[in-house]
Amino acid sequence: MPLWQIHHPENAYSASDKQAFSEAITAIYTDLVHIPAFYVVVIFDEVKTGDMFVGAKQRENFVRLNIDQMARTLPGRVLREFWVHHIDSVIKPWVQDRNFDWEFTIDEPPADLWSLQGFIPPPFESVGEARWIEENKASAYTQAEQLPINVMMAPGTRESL
Amino acid sequence: MPLWQIHHPENAYSASDKQAFSEAITAIYTDLVHIPAFYVVVIFDEVKTGDMFVGAKQRENFVRLNIDQMARTLPGRVLREFWVHHIDSVIKPWVQDRNFDWEFTIDEPPADLWSLQGFIPPPFESVGEARWIEENKASAYTQAEQLPINVMMAPGTRESL
Amino acid sequence: MPLWQIHHPENAYSASDKQAFSEAITAIYTDLVHIPAFYVVVIFDEVKTGDMFVGAKQRENFVRLNIDQMARTLPGRVLREFWVHHIDSVIKPWVQDRNFDWEFTIDEPPADLWSLQGFIPPPFESVGEARWIEENKASAYTQAEQLPINVMMAPGTRESL
Numbered sequence: 001m002p003l004w005q006i007h008h009p010e011n012a013y014s015a016s017d018k019q020a021f022s023e024a025i026t027a028i029y030t031d032l033v034h035i036p037a038f039y040v041v042v043i044f045d046e047v048k049t050g051d052m053f054v055g056a057k058q059r060e061n062f063v064r065l066n067i068d069q070m071a072r073t074l075p076g077r078v079l080r081e082f083w084v085h086h087i088d089s090v091i092k093p094w095v096q097d098r099n100f101d102w103e104f105t106i107d108e109p110p111a112d113l114w115s116l117q118g119f120i121p122p123p124f125e126s127v128g129e130a131r132w133i134e135e136n137k138a139s140a141y142t143q144a145e146q147l148p149i150n151v152m153m154a155p156g157t158r159e160s161l
Numbered sequence: 162m163p164l165w166q167i168h169h170p171e172n173a174y175s176a177s178d179k180q181a182f183s184e185a186i187t188a189i190y191t192d193l194v195h196i197p198a199f200y201v202v203v204i205f206d207e208v209k210t211g212d213m214f215v216g217a218k219q220r221e222n223f224v225r226l227n228i229d230q231m232a233r234t235l236p237g238r239v240l241r242e243f244w245v246h247h248i249d250s251v252i253k254p255w256v257q258d259r260n261f262d263w264e265f266t267i268d269e270p271p272a273d274l275w276s277l278q279g280f281i282p283p284p285f286e287s288v289g290e291a292r293w294i295e296e297n298k299a300s301a302y303t304q305a306e307q308l309p310i311n312v313m314m315a316p317g318t319r320e321s322l
Numbered sequence: 323m324p325l326w327q328i329h330h331p332e333n334a335y336s337a338s339d340k341q342a343f344s345e346a347i348t349a350i351y352t353d354l355v356h357i358p359a360f361y362v363v364v365i366f367d368e369v370k371t372g373d374m375f376v377g378a379k380q381r382e383n384f385v386r387l388n389i390d391q392m393a394r395t396l397p398g399r400v401l402r403e404f405w406v407h408h409i410d411s412v413i414k415p416w417v418q419d420r421n422f423d424w425e426f427t428i429d430e431p432p433a434d435l436w437s438l439q440g441f442i443p444p445p446f447e448s449v450g451e452a453r454w455i456e457e458n459k460a461s462a463y464t465q466a467e468q469l470p471i472n473v474m475m476a477p478g479t480r481e482s483l
Contacts (some may be wrong), residue, residue, distance in 0.1 A: 001427060003386065003388070003427070007204055011284075014163035015372055018372065018375070019375075019378075019380065021329055021378075022375035022378045022406070025378075026375075026377055026378040027378075035352075036377075038376055038377040040375075040377055041374075041376050041384075041425065041473050042374070042375040042385055043369055043373060043374055043375075044226055044372075044373040045369075045373070046163070046370075046373075047204055049232065050179065050205075051179070051204060051207075052178055052202075052203070052204050053179070053180075053201075053202070053204075053341070054184035054199055054201070054202050054432070055197075055198035055199040055201055055205040056180075056183045056186075056187040056188075056198065056201070056203075057199075058179075058180065062202075064164065064202055064204065064368040066164070066229075068388075068427065068429075070427055072333075074274070080273050080274060081273075083274070084274060084275070084276050084281055085276075085281075087276070088276050088279045092279075092342075096278075096279065101278060102278065103162065103202065103275075103276065103277045103278070104275070104453070104463040105162060105164070105229065105231055105270050105275045105276075105277070106270070106271070107229075107270040107271070107275075107331055107429070108182065109272075109428070109430075110428070110430065112399070112402050112403075112406075113396070113405070113427065113428035113429075113430075114286075114400060114406070114425075114427045115406050115425065115426050115427075116425045117418075117423060117424065118410045118418065118424070120403065120407075120416075126299070136377065138229065161458070168365055208365055208367075209368075209462075211337055211439075212340070212366040212367070212368075213362070213363075213364070213366075214340070214341075214344035214348075214362075214364040214365075215343045215360055215362070215363050215373065216348055216358075216359035216361070216458065217341075217345040217347075217348040217349075217362070217364075219341065219344075225325065225363055225381070227325070230467070238434070241434050241435060242442065244408050244435070244441055245434075245436070245437050246437075246442075247437060249437050249440045253440075255482065257439075262439060263437070263439065264323065264436075264438045265437050266323060266325070266392055266431050266436045266437075267431070267432070267435035267436070268390075268429070268431040268432070268435075269431075269432065269435075277461065294403075301439065
């Protein structure tokens with residue numbers, strides 16, 4: 001997670017294209033939101049000629065990307081617009097620059113119904129997540145590792161109103 | 162968007178079946194909710210014999226439709242029921258009339274995490290959307306084109322309480 | 323519904339593997355939440371070698387499961403954690419025990435935008451649903467069959483405060 005499913009025409013991408021495309025996608029998340037690289041899954045799905053229609057017209061140059069992001073939801077209009085435009089700028093070499101038309105949508109499934117190697121991933125920005133990023137693999141984590149990296153409980157625990 | 166993914170048995174539909182089916186699907190949206198025809202994407206996905214199970218029984222005559230609708234959510238019980246029944250009546254020739262069993266679900270991903278040709282589509286029933294319908298393609302739109310076709314700001318801007 | 327889409331490497335599962343796997347998945351629902359067996363749909367999707375990437379690394383031993391559950395949403399943290407762990411224990415023989423890495427996410431599409439053989443399924447734990455379980459097929463149901471199996475309207479209808 002995130003999961004990118006890329007529905008593309010026959011022979012749209014070579015093996016090295018797919019490698020480079022999935023690297024660019026992974027970098028969106030590791031650079032911008034600092035999640036473990038192994039959270040990012042990309043599946044290329046070649047749609048057979050004759051099986052894709054846009055506006056009831058059969059198309060052979062259209063790429064449809066379906067993105068599930070469950071680790072974090074994007075808060076607020078400004079950030080959500082930025083995110084959409086940022087993704088468009090990243091994927092440009094594999095869609096617009098090759099004269100493909102394209103469309104993507106992002107869905108936000110619940111983050112608590114998610115399992116990775118048998119573990120429910122640690123909370124966002126927790127000590128455990130930081131360790132997962134460093135080790136780049138899933139493993140058991142303690143109760144203490146569920147705490148945020150920066151714990152800030154003041155003033156609640158110190159003062160009464 | 163909407164995106165219809167149609168998981169069907171091997172050789173369920175000919176090329177002309179797919180053309181007619183995608184035309185019927187597109188008409189649901191262009192006739193009923195007046196969105197641009199090119200918003201409607203249909204992908205046929207042939208499931209190999211032996212890869213589809215219903216109630217743990219392998220099936221070769223079952224069609225599973227997955228529908229994402231992000232342009233508008235359906236408000237209210239009456240309209241949602243109507244919509245489901247309407248879709249069933251439209252798809253009947255390609256499922257029930259061919260003795261296929263079938264099931265569909267509709268998901269409603271967030272409309273603001275959606276990009277088409279690099280543009281976040283203009284608001285529903287806006288001046289810009291009306292132009293996209295007319296031109297049947299995505300293009301840049303102005304701030305003014307984000308306004309609804311029918312602007313109604315009274316009485317708020319004229320009277321104080 | 324639920325719908326399980328299992329994206330797996332080439333030749334990961336034999337025909338009898340798929341049969342056994344789909345039986346285990348179906349039993350999760352029929353045993354634990356008592357829904358009709360025919361609600362459970364499993365689609366195996368063989369991903370071609372070279373089309374699956376995790377953390378920008380091409381993988382041939384990774385299984386990605388996508389689960390849509392629309393009949394019931396899972397209420398509360400405890401039950402949601404239990405459910406995730408329960409699924410992990412059920413799928414273990416087909417992932418961990420075969421040295422596949424794996425990940426799953428569960429989405430909860432709206433239950434009222436769902437159609438099965440042309441019927442909107444009867445309410446959860448209704449008389450009609452009980453009959454569908456018994457007959458294991460979809461059929462027309464009456465207004466009265468939409469009532470819960472255990473109707474409890476007291477004290478509201480008997481007493482005023």
